[in-house]
Amino acid sequence: MSKGGRLAVVLVAFLVVAGLVVFGVAQLLVPGVPGGVVNFTDTQAAGQPVHLTVQTVGSIGFGNHPTWVSYLVKNPHTGKWDHDTSWELPANTVIDMTVYQYDSGSPLRNQEWGQVQGTIGRDATLNGKSFKVYDSYTGNGVGHTFAIPALNLSVPMVGVAGNPCAVAPCHFNSPHNIETFSFKTPGPGSYNWQCFVPCALGYLFGNGGAMSTQNYMGGELEVVAS
Amino acid sequence: MAPETTQGETNHFRRIVYIWIALSVVADLLFWFLVGPHVPPGRMTSSAQGDQLDFNILFVIGLPVLIGVWEWLAYAAFNWNAKKKDAPESVGGPKAWGNKRTEVSWIIVTSVVVVCLACFGIVELVVLQGAGGGEGPNPIWYPHGAIQAETAALAGTGTWSPNSNDVLPVQVIAQQWKFTYRYPTFGGFESPELILPDDTSIAFNVTSLDVIHSFWAYQLEVKADANPLENNVAFTRTQQLGNFVVRCSELCGLWHGAMFNYGTVVSQAAFEKWATATEAANAANTKDLPPFAWTYVPDANGAAGGYYPDGNVTPYSPVEIYGAKQPS
Numbered sequence: 001m002s003k004g005g006r007l008a009v010v011l012v013a014f015l016v017v018a019g020l021v022v023f024g025v026a027q028l029l030v031p032g033v034p035g036g037v038v039n040f041t042d043t044q045a046a047g048q049p050v051h052l053t054v055q056t057v058g059s060i061g062f063g064n065h066p067t068w069v070s071y072l073v074k075n076p077h078t079g080k081w082d083h084d085t086s087w088e089l090p091a092n093t094v095i096d097m098t099v100y101q102y103d104s105g106s107p108l109r110n111q112e113w114g115q116v117q118g119t120i121g122r123d124a125t126l127n128g129k130s131f132k133v134y135d136s137y138t139g140n141g142v143g144h145t146f147a148i149p150a151l152n153l154s155v156p157m158v159g160v161a162g163n164p165c166a167v168a169p170c171h172f173n174s175p176h177n178i179e180t181f182s183f184k185t186p187g188p189g190s191y192n193w194q195c196f197v198p199c200a201l202g203y204l205f206g207n208g209g210a211m212s213t214q215n216y217m218g219g220e221l222e223v224v225a226s
Numbered sequence: 227m228a229p230e231t232t233q234g235e236t237n238h239f240r241r242i243v244y245i246w247i248a249l250s251v252v253a254d255l256l257f258w259f260l261v262g263p264h265v266p267p268g269r270m271t272s273s274a275q276g277d278q279l280d281f282n283i284l285f286v287i288g289l290p291v292l293i294g295v296w297e298w299l300a301y302a303a304f305n306w307n308a309k310k311k312d313a314p315e316s317v318g319g320p321k322a323w324g325n326k327r328t329e330v331s332w333i334i335v336t337s338v339v340v341v342c343l344a345c346f347g348i349v350e351l352v353v354l355q356g357a358g359g360g361e362g363p364n365p366i367w368y369p370h371g372a373i374q375a376e377t378a379a380l381a382g383t384g385t386w387s388p389n390s391n392d393v394l395p396v397q398v399i400a401q402q403w404k405f406t407y408r409y410p411t412f413g414g415f416e417s418p419e420l421i422l423p424d425d426t427s428i429a430f431n432v433t434s435l436d437v438i439h440s441f442w443a444y445q446l447e448v449k450a451d452a453n454p455l456e457n458n459v460a461f462t463r464t465q466q467l468g469n470f471v472v473r474c475s476e477l478c479g480l481w482h483g484a485m486f487n488y489g490t491v492v493s494q495a496a497f498e499k500w501a502t503a504t505e506a507a508n509a510a511n512t513k514d515l516p517p518f519a520w521t522y523v524p525d526a527n528g529a530a531g532g533y534y535p536d537g538n539v540t541p542y543s544p545v546e547i548y549g550a551k552q553p554s
Contacts, residue, residue: 109435110399112406112416115511133510149404149484152418192484194403198436207402207436212480 027064037086037222043076046226049182050093055081055100056144056157060216061167068210069103069144069199069217072169081169085219090226091188094120097146101177102170103199105141105159113145113196116181118153124181126158134158144195148183148221154196155181185223194218238305238314246297250290257285267447270470270491272463273358274447280350287339360432360441360450360458363520369393369427369461376429376459379410380518386411386423388494393461394423397518398432400439400452403481405472412501414518415508420472420489423497424464432458433521439478443489445470452476457520464491 001009040050053074060070060083072081089095108114114134116124123132136142140159147154158177165174195217198206210216262282269275306313322328351357356367365372375393378384386392397408399416408416420443422428432441432450439452441460445468450460474485492500505512516522 110401110406110416111511111514111516112399112418114514115508117418133514135514137514147404149418149481149487152487154418192481194481196401196404198402207479211402214480218480 036084037088038073038075038082038084039088040076041088041090041224041226046090047093049096050089051076051096051098052087052089053098053100054146055168055170055176056103057165057168057170058103058143058163059166059168065209065213065216066167068213069201070168070210070215071195071217071219083168083215085193085215086222087219088222088224089185091185091223093185093226094182095185096182097180099146099155099157099179100170100172101143101157101160101179102163102165102174103143103157103159104161104163105136105139105143105157108136108142108156109198110196111136113147113154114142114156116155118148118151119155119181119183121182124155124179126179127177142197144197144199144217146193147196148191148193150191151183151186153183155179185221188223188225191221191223192218193221238301242297242301245301246290246294249293249297253289253293254286257289258282267445268466270464270466270468271358271446271448272353272465273356274445274462275465276350276353276357277447280347283346284343287343356461358447358449358460358462360460363457363459365459365461367461368429368459369463372427372429372461375411376431380520382410382414382518384411386426386498388423388498391426393427393429395429395431396420396422397520398430398441398450398452399522400432400434400436400441400474400478402436402479403474403485405439405441405474405485405487408515408518409501409505410518412505413509413512414515415505415512416515417504417508418487419504420487421497421500422464422489422491423494424467424491425494427461427463430460430462431520432460435522437478438476439474439485440476441472442475443470443472446489449475455521455523467491467493 040052044050055072055074056069057072058069059067063083070083071085072083073085073087074080075082114136116122116132123130125131126134134142134156136156140161142156143159144157145154146157157179160175160177162175165171165176170176195211198211199217200206200209200211203209203211211218214220262278262285263269265278265281265285267274267277269278306315352367356365361367371391372393375384376395379395384395386394395410397410399406399408404418405420406416406418407420408414430441430448430450432452433456434452434454436454438454440449441452442449446462446464448460448462450458452458468491470489470491472487472489474482476482478485
C-alpha cells in the first residue's frame with residue numbers, strides 16, 4: 001500500500017474511534033432528550049391568567065431512563081402531554097396551575113416542604129379542598145414538590161397509594177391526586193423550578209439521576225415581557 | 227547605597243526617596259479616606275468591617291511599594307535613558323552589586339513588612355467572635371453569651387428580645403438546592419427567608435441534609451461549609467441595616483448556580499415583629515418538624531425519607547448518630 005493509502009487508513013481508523021468515544025461520552029453526559037420550550041405566552045389574552053397543567057409520574061416509561069420519575073406538561077397548543085420542563089410564561093401574570101400527581105409518597109426529609117408557600121393566598125387545593133400544610137407523616141406522604149426557589153414558592157404533591165401507572169402519560173383512570181394553586185410570575189428572566197423531595201431512587205441521598213437532569217424533576221421558567 | 231555613589235547620583239536617590247514619600251503619603255491618605263470606606267464587603271457586620279480593615283491595611287502598605295516601583299521606572303526612563311546625551315549613571319546599577327548596605331537594608335525592610343503583615347493577620351483572626359468563618363462544631367472564639375444562648379436554644383428555652391444583647395442562634399440548613407433557616411429561640415420555625423436583627427451577635431449553625439454546600443453571606447462576611455451531620459458554627463455581629471446575598475460556594479449539583487437568596491438586616495423591633503408573626507403563621511408546620519438539633523440524620527432509605535434529629539443534648543459535642551428513626 002502506498003504511503004498515502006496507509007495514511008488514509010490510519011486517519012479513517014482514528015476518526016471512527018474518536019467518533020465512538022465522543023458518542024459514548026455524549027450518551028453519558030446527555031441522559032435525557034433535550035427538549036424545547038413549551039410556549040404559554042400566546043394562550044391567553046394579555047393580563048388574563050395562564051392555565052398550566054402538569055402531571056408527575058413515578059416512572060416515565062420511555063426514553064433513555066424509563067424508570068426515572070418525571071414531570072410532564074400539557075402542551076396548550078396540541079393538548080398533548082410533552083416530556084418537557086422548560087416553559088415560557090408571560091411576566092407579571094397570574095398562573096393557574098393544575099397538577100395531576102400519579103406518584104406515591106413518603107415522609108419528607110425536610111417537613112419545611114410540607115408547607116404551601118409563595119402561592120396566591122398562601123394555599124393550594126388537594127382534590128378540591130384547600131390546604132396550607134400537609135403533614136407528610138400521614139396518609140401516603142408527599143411524593144414531590146413543585147418549587148420555584150427564587151420566588152420562595154413551594155407546594156407539596158401529596159402521594160397516592162402505590163405506583164400503578166408505569167408509563168407516562170398517565171391516564172385519569174389511574175389513582176391520582178389533583179392539586180391546584182396560583183402564583184404570579186415575576187419580571188422577565190429565567191427562573192429554575194425543581195422538586196425538593198429527593199425522589200431519585202437508587203442515587204446517593206436520592207438527589208442524582210432524575211433530580212439532577214433537566215426534563216425530569218426540574219426545569220426552567222422562561223419569563224418574558226407580556 | 228548613597229555613600230558609594232557620586233554626589234550627583236546621591237541627589238538622584240534622595241530625590242527619588244523624597245518624591246516616593248510624598249506620593250505615598252498622598253496616595254495612602256486619599257485611599258484611606260476616599261476609597262477605604264467603600265471597599266467590599268462593607269461594614270454591615272463586625273466581621274465585614276474587620277475584612278474591610280484588613281483589605282485597607284494591605285492596600286495602604288502595598289500602595290507605597292507599587293508607587294516606588296513605578297516611580298523608579300519612570301525616573302529611570304526619563305533620566306537614565308542611554309539615548310540621552312550626558313545621561314548620569316543610574317542608581318542601583320552595576321555599582322550596587324555586592325553592596326552590603328543595600329542588601330541588608332532590602333532584607334530588613336522586606337522582612338519587617340512581611341512579618342508585620344503576618345502578625346496583623348493572626349491578630350485579626352483571633353478576634354472575639356472569630357473572623358466570620360466556620361469554626362467547626364467546637365468554636366475556639368465566640369462572643370460573650372454564645373454558649374449560653376446555644377445551650378438554651380437546644381433545650382428550647384432560649385429567648386431574645388430587643389435591647390437584650392442576647393446572642394441569636396440561627397440554624398442554616400442546606401439542601402439541594404436551597405438554604406432554609408431555623409430560629410430556635412422563636413419556637414424553632416423554619417423559613418426560606420433569612421432576616422436578622424441589627425446590633426446583635428448572631429451564631430450561625432450551618433449544616434446540610436445531603437451533600438456538601440457552603441453558606442456564604444458576602445456582605446456579612448460569613449462563610450461556613452455546610453456538611454451533613456456536622457454543625458459548623460460561625461459568628462458575627464450585625465451593625466448596619468440593609469440587604470445581603472447568600473450564595474452556595476461549594477459546587478453541589480445541577481442547580482448550584484441558582485442556590486442563592488437575599489437576606490435582610492432589620493431593626494430589632496422589626497425583627498421581633500417578623501419572627502413572632504412567622505412563628506405564628508408557620509405553627510401548623512413547625513409542629514411537624516423534628517425537634518431542634520444541631521444536625522439531622524437523613525433517612526437510611528435515602529430517597530424521600532424523613533429528617534430526624536441526632537439526639538445531641540449539648541452544643542458543640544461530637545455528633546452522635548442514633549440512626550434513622552422511622553415515624554410511628
